[in-house]
Amino acid sequence: MTKTNFTITVLPGDGIGHEITEICLDLLNQVVSKVGGNQLEFTSFAAGAAHYKETGISLPEEAMQHAFNSDATLLACMGLPSIRYPDGREIAPQLELREKMDLFAGVRPVKTMPGLPLPLTSDAAKNLDFVLIRESTEGLFASRETFKIEGEGESAAAYDTQKISYQGCKRVFDFAFGLAKQRKQQGYQGKVTCVDKANVLGSFYFMRQVFDERAKNHTDITAEHIYVDAAALQLVAKPWQFDVLVTENMFGDILSDLGAGLMGGMGMAPSADIGFEKAVFQPCHGTAPDIIGQGKANPTAMFLSGAMMLDWLGHQHNNVQLIKAANLVNKAVENAYASEELLPYELGGNSGTKAITDKVFAELAKL
Amino acid sequence: MTKTNFTITVLPGDGIGHEITEICLDLLNQVVSKVGGNQLEFTSFAAGAAHYKETGISLPEEAMQHAFNSDATLLACMGLPSIRYPDGREIAPQLELREKMDLFAGVRPVKTMPGLPLPLTSDAAKNLDFVLIRESTEGLFASRETFKIEGEGESAAAYDTQKISYQGCKRVFDFAFGLAKQRKQQGYQGKVTCVDKANVLGSFYFMRQVFDERAKNHTDITAEHIYVDAAALQLVAKPWQFDVLVTENMFGDILSDLGAGLMGGMGMAPSADIGFEKAVFQPCHGTAPDIIGQGKANPTAMFLSGAMMLDWLGHQHNNVQLIKAANLVNKAVENAYASEELLPYELGGNSGTKAITDKVFAELAKL
Ligand SMILES: CC(C)[C@H](C(=O)O)[C@@H](O)C(=O)O
Ligand SMILES: CC(C)[C@H](C(=O)O)[C@@H](O)C(=O)O
Numbered sequence: 001m002t003k004t005n006f007t008i009t010v011l012p013g014d015g016i017g018h019e020i021t022e023i024c025l026d027l028l029n030q031v032v033s034k035v036g037g038n039q040l041e042f043t044s045f046a047a048g049a050a051h052y053k054e055t056g057i058s059l060p061e062e063a064m065q066h067a068f069n070s071d072a073t074l075l076a077c078m079g080l081p082s083i084r085y086p087d088g089r090e091i092a093p094q095l096e097l098r099e100k101m102d103l104f105a106g107v108r109p110v111k112t113m114p115g116l117p118l119p120l121t122s123d124a125a126k127n128l129d130f131v132l133i134r135e136s137t138e139g140l141f142a143s144r145e146t147f148k149i150e151g152e153g154e155s156a157a158a159y160d161t162q163k164i165s166y167q168g169c170k171r172v173f174d175f176a177f178g179l180a181k182q183r184k185q186q187g188y189q190g191k192v193t194c195v196d197k198a199n200v201l202g203s204f205y206f207m208r209q210v211f212d213e214r215a216k217n218h219t220d221i222t223a224e225h226i227y228v229d230a231a232a233l234q235l236v237a238k239p240w241q242f243d244v245l246v247t248e249n250m251f252g253d254i255l256s257d258l259g260a261g262l263m264g265g266m267g268m269a270p271s272a273d274i275g276f277e278k279a280v281f282q283p284c285h286g287t288a289p290d291i292i293g294q295g296k297a298n299p300t301a302m303f304l305s306g307a308m309m310l311d312w313l314g315h316q317h318n319n320v321q322l323i324k325a326a327n328l329v330n331k332a333v334e335n336a337y338a339s340e341e342l343l344p345y346e347l348g349g350n351s352g353t354k355a356i357t358d359k360v361f362a363e364l365a366k367l
Numbered sequence: 368m369t370k371t372n373f374t375i376t377v378l379p380g381d382g383i384g385h386e387i388t389e390i391c392l393d394l395l396n397q398v399v400s401k402v403g404g405n406q407l408e409f410t411s412f413a414a415g416a417a418h419y420k421e422t423g424i425s426l427p428e429e430a431m432q433h434a435f436n437s438d439a440t441l442l443a444c445m446g447l448p449s450i451r452y453p454d455g456r457e458i459a460p461q462l463e464l465r466e467k468m469d470l471f472a473g474v475r476p477v478k479t480m481p482g483l484p485l486p487l488t489s490d491a492a493k494n495l496d497f498v499l500i501r502e503s504t505e506g507l508f509a510s511r512e513t514f515k516i517e518g519e520g521e522s523a524a525a526y527d528t529q530k531i532s533y534q535g536c537k538r539v540f541d542f543a544f545g546l547a548k549q550r551k552q553q554g555y556q557g558k559v560t561c562v563d564k565a566n567v568l569g570s571f572y573f574m575r576q577v578f579d580e581r582a583k584n585h586t587d588i589t590a591e592h593i594y595v596d597a598a599a600l601q602l603v604a605k606p607w608q609f610d611v612l613v614t615e616n617m618f619g620d621i622l623s624d625l626g627a628g629l630m631g632g633m634g635m636a637p638s639a640d641i642g643f644e645k646a647v648f649q650p651c652h653g654t655a656p657d658i659i660g661q662g663k664a665n666p667t668a669m670f671l672s673g674a675m676m677l678d679w680l681g682h683q684h685n686n687v688q689l690i691k692a693a694n695l696v697n698k699a700v701e702n703a704y705a706s707e708e709l710l711p712y713e714l715g716g717n718s719g720t721k722a723i724t725d726k727v728f729a730e731l732a733k734l
Contacts, residue, residue: 079566087569087572088565088572089566089567089569089572090566090567092566092567095567117488118488119487119488119489119603119604120486120487120488121484121485121486121487121488122486140507140529140568141567141568143568143569143570144567144568144569147568147569147570148569149569149573151533153533154533154534154537155533155534156532156533156573157530157531157532157533157535158530158531158532158569158570158572158573158574159528159529159530159531159570160528160529160568160569160570160571161526161527161528161529162507162526162527162528162529163524163525163526164524164525164526165523165524165525166518166520166521166522166523166524167521167522168524170521197617197620198455199446199456199457199459200456200457200459200462200508200511201507201508201510201511201514201527202454202456202510202511202514202515202516202525202527203510203514203525203526203527204527205454205455205456205525206516206523206525207525228620228621229620229621229623229624230624232599232621232622232624232625232628233624233625233627233628233632233633234628235625235628236486236603236625236628236629237486237628237632250564251621253564253595253596254595254596254599254618254621255599256596257596257597257599257600258599258600258602258603258625260600261599261600261601261602261603261604262603265600265604266600
């Protein structure tokens, strides 16, 4: 019997998170009831920088437990520049979620919307559609609570250690090949490009060897390497050459923001952090303290993250209605932008949260 | 008495290095004799991957000694994909030069040429003119000969450690502020942006603190921070906002290639690795094994690197003729492209080494 009742942990977080969460839940409820047969049950928890300031805790145990037991987690955005842990680091419980729930595959699609002004000149860059997979449990980020300082004052030096493990590589590379396979059936290239710096650093040379080993199990998929510097250049020069990219945590952080830039900014960029059984879905943008309460927040990335959640739930539970619902959200957003009636604030327009939301709902109603 | 005789170590390196070195030396001789009063004396040494294959040594002691004793070093490009050190790393003696000669400031100008097709749509992106400073003696690269593997087989993990020292930060930040000051006199913004990931990693938080400390000595210059992911996005979205950027070695490697992308590729991107007294000048591109001997190599980045060398020598020795000579090379290259008669192969055109060289010499003759 197919599962039809899904419990979702919701973390609106900080800043504009509150302005985009409710409408996203509305949209998800609407589309799920439109395709029929399923029910989403949302439970929200306070977490993030403001919550840390109030309580001394950034991610309450109760929220974490709920996330562990629910079918998926939807997170808006967290962190506020003025509120920090005592050691200066940002309040970013999304990192803890990734690590504690072992969400090793940070999925960051780069898909351009028709009708939006885009940064790249080339015609081919108007229809980008590739996915960057950011390993999200190790790499340089593994050091974030264990970094050390040696010496003092003018002779001090700080050290962070990057960890790249066989197991960490294996699972994320297999994920990338699996995704490329799934995409190939939909007509994409069927190619995975591993981004590293194997020419200089031993840990990346190690990573590349694991990649080559895993590639042997996926001979129907083209396996390629690129150095991270060349990748940054190619993402500007010929980004349409890519299908699935996979890389280390820190590199993935950098390159996925570059990718978001190609889509017109963080307001357009959804993401998913996926493990073997658990997943967190989240727009790539931050909490945008400068526009809080002004109605300017762009909900697009949040909507698209919601769609990624439906799609993942659908595949996870073999539930075709949810996959259909995900496609409908994507289509509604695409049509909304294709109308050329929308231009978000951050791209120089004046379509705010309400305008974008109304248009997306209107397009959804037509589907 | 001003110095007028300069000895230059020349390392043509591998691949297309041989095709762009001689003509660059010709150009430098020509422009120096044009402004008068100075003499350059070039001495070339074999070094790089091919030399390693022949002799087992990638950078001969004799070449290194000459570089230490000469006034400056001009390097074309090194490394060949098929020739590696036994541990798999690339043959890249330029890294050894940077470390052994303590060339801490990797200067990577991002200056667009008029008349070239460029990747970004925006008009403002047609006239980019900023400089990225890549710390070049520590950071993640510090680990390149000391990385370690723990465990074996499926339980193996590889580690590379990033080192960020007070002294390493201090000198490169002071260099960046000095450059911003010099540029401010020429009408630029007078701003230094430090690129880090201080919100997550302790070593970057440390780096940021040193940056803030050094900034206090340069109150006429605006000091800013940006996270590396945001920097990657902004380099695509609004790169014209930057004046001088300064960052860690690995980040600098990535972002400077992104910057080269904005200029139309590596064939257009010069660089300098500068220490307190020594400096190496080098185009950013690689050895391009795929086009060796076909006359397609773009010599522009090499010419511009030569100009950076003249400019640095001029400032270093208070020699106005050399600064003038540098400006003439830059102007000749700019005029060559402004003519819109040139389109390098890698940008889809068919202007090869000879066409570009001839045009630059012709433009120089007119100045
Ligand atoms: C907020 C920050 C800690 C986070 C990260 O670096 O992972 C963000 O940039 C992201 O990409 O999700
Ligand atoms: C060839 C390579 C080792 C080198 C580096 O990574 O520093 C190159 O990419 C550069 O930017 O100079």
